[in-house]
Structure formats: C-alpha cells, structure tokens
Amino acid sequence: MTFVLLYFRMKTKYTLVSASTSAIGEAIVSKLSPLGNIILHGRNQEELERIARSINSSKTLIWNFDLLNVEEIGNNLTSFLNKNEIIIEQFVHCAGTIKILPVKHFRLDFAREIFNVNFFSALEIIKVLLLKVNEKGLSNIVYISAMFSKFGDKGNSVYAASKGAIDSFVKSLAVELAPKVRVNSVLPGGLRTRMTNHLFEDTEYMEKYHNKYLLGEGIPDDIASMVRFLLSNESKWITGQNYMVDGGCSIHL
Numbered sequence: 001m002t003f004v005l006l007y008f009r010m011k012t013k014y015t016l017v018s019a020s021t022s023a024i025g026e027a028i029v030s031k032l033s034p035l036g037n038i039i040l041h042g043r044n045q046e047e048l049e050r051i052a053r054s055i056n057s058s059k060t061l062i063w064n065f066d067l068l069n070v071e072e073i074g075n076n077l078t079s080f081l082n083k084n085e086i087i088i089e090q091f092v093h094c095a096g097t098i099k100i101l102p103v104k105h106f107r108l109d110f111a112r113e114i115f116n117v118n119f120f121s122a123l124e125i126i127k128v129l130l131l132k133v134n135e136k137g138l139s140n141i142v143y144i145s146a147m148f149s150k151f152g153d154k155g156n157s158v159y160a161a162s163k164g165a166i167d168s169f170v171k172s173l174a175v176e177l178a179p180k181v182r183v184n185s186v187l188p189g190g191l192r193t194r195m196t197n198h199l200f201e202d203t204e205y206m207e208k209y210h211n212k213y214l215l216g217e218g219i220p221d222d223i224a225s226m227v228r229f230l231l232s233n234e235s236k237w238i239t240g241q242n243y244m245v246d247g248g249c250s251i252h253l
C-alpha cells in the first residue's frame, strides 16, 4: 500500500525561466514568482542566488547550465527533473546573445554561438519537456524573440535570423502541440539592458530612439507583463502568435 501511495505522489509543478539573470528574465521572474514555483536558470550562481533571495515564490530551484553546451541539455535537464522530482508546466525562454557585425565579417563560430543560445537550446529544452520524465505536464511556452526578427537592421542579420527561427518555430510547434500546450513569442523593441547599454549611451542613437518610440523608453517590466498575460488563463484562446511589444516603434520605422 505504501508503495502504491509513493508511486502516485503528485510531482510539484514549476515554471522554468531561462536566463533569469538577464534584465528581462529577472523582471519576468519577479512578475511570475507570486503566482507559483520558479526554476531560475543561468550560469552565474551568485546572481541566481541573489535573485532567489529577492523573490516571493513558494518554491525556487536553480538550474545552473551554460546553454552553449546544447548537446548536453537533454541529459542535464532530465537529471535535474529526476533529482528534484518535479514537473515543468510553463517554460519562458529568455536566453539570448548577440553580435553586431556586417555579414562579410561574420565567422561561422560566431553564428553557431548565437544559434546555439537563441534557438537550438530552446529546441533541446522543449524536447525534454515533452518526454515521459516531464509526465506530459507542459502547458505553456513563451519565447522572447526580438523586434528585429521582422525588420531589417545593419549588422543584425544573424541575430535577426536566430530570432526569426524562433518566431517560425512557434507557429508549427503551436499546431503540433495544440490543444494541450500553447506556444507564443514576444518581440521586444529596444530596451536598456546589459545587452544594449552601449547603444543607450550613444547620443545619436538616443535621438533616433526618441523619434521612433512613440510611447517613450520601455522597461523590462513591460515585456514581463506581456509574458504573464500569455501564461495566464486570460489568453486561453491565443496560440502560435508573435507579439511585438515595442512602444509603437515597429509601426513607425
């Protein structure tokens, strides 16, 4: 009898936020943490522990893993789920890396790095979340893409292609996984974060920015609000969509 009870013990459900240490990731974690259990992902243990201490989540776990090692994601994440005896119900993929360079200078290893972090890691994580180890517990996925997946920009072609891959992936994945799992992406416009700080210190860029962004400067919390909406029941009839959150910039390029 004891054996039967143990066997059917319900596993605790979590939301995994990749790159919880990013400005946008941390804002997402802070919006979602009052709503449930969170897995903070990143590769800087000190930062992850700081964020864990700062949030108001009933249960928090840390998955410390460098997403450049895409081939190892399957085994590593599977062991993490088994060891903690948990299920990932929602996945927000926030990890991203960028290199701004004209295509003629773009080395293949730079492009591989960008695609590994921005796209292939997303694919490898999803594969685990659809396996038996996750007990068909997955119900919602949100990818953080970028406005430049849909618009041209000098030096940004490989980054844009990696985010474009995400946006296309969303559509077929939404068809493949419906009705059990909803899949959407959010495309932020330019925000001041570690990734873009150098641009926001450039007065010429800022002049153009203020002309283009009809609603002024955005903050990571603006992206987090959209993510929370897409993960909530308020959006239960929405799947397969790419949502621009950009202060009106994309209608005004």
Ligand SMILES: NC(=O)c1ccc[n+]([C@@H]2O[C@H](COP(=O)([O-])OP(=O)(O)OC[C@H]3O[C@@H](n4cnc5c(N)ncnc54)[C@H](OP(=O)(O)O)[C@@H]3O)[C@@H](O)[C@H]2O)c1
Pocket (backbone or CB within 6 Å): 019, 020, 021, 022, 023, 024, 025, 042, 043, 044, 065, 066, 067, 068, 094, 095, 096, 097, 117, 144, 145, 146, 147, 187, 188, 189, 190, 191, 192, 193, 194, 195, 196
């Ligand atoms: N800021 C913008 O204007 C903007 C616009 C559109 C889209 N986005 C997207 O928003 C997301 C968050 O970016 P952010 O602006 O908040 O910038 P950020 O603070 O620089 O965050 C980038 C995050 O990606 C993580 N990362 C990079 N390479 C990784 C790897 N190999 N393994 C694991 N994690 C890795 C970084 O981890 P570490 O902390 O360990 O370095 C960091 O947490 C990205 O997907 C980005 O493309 C940003």
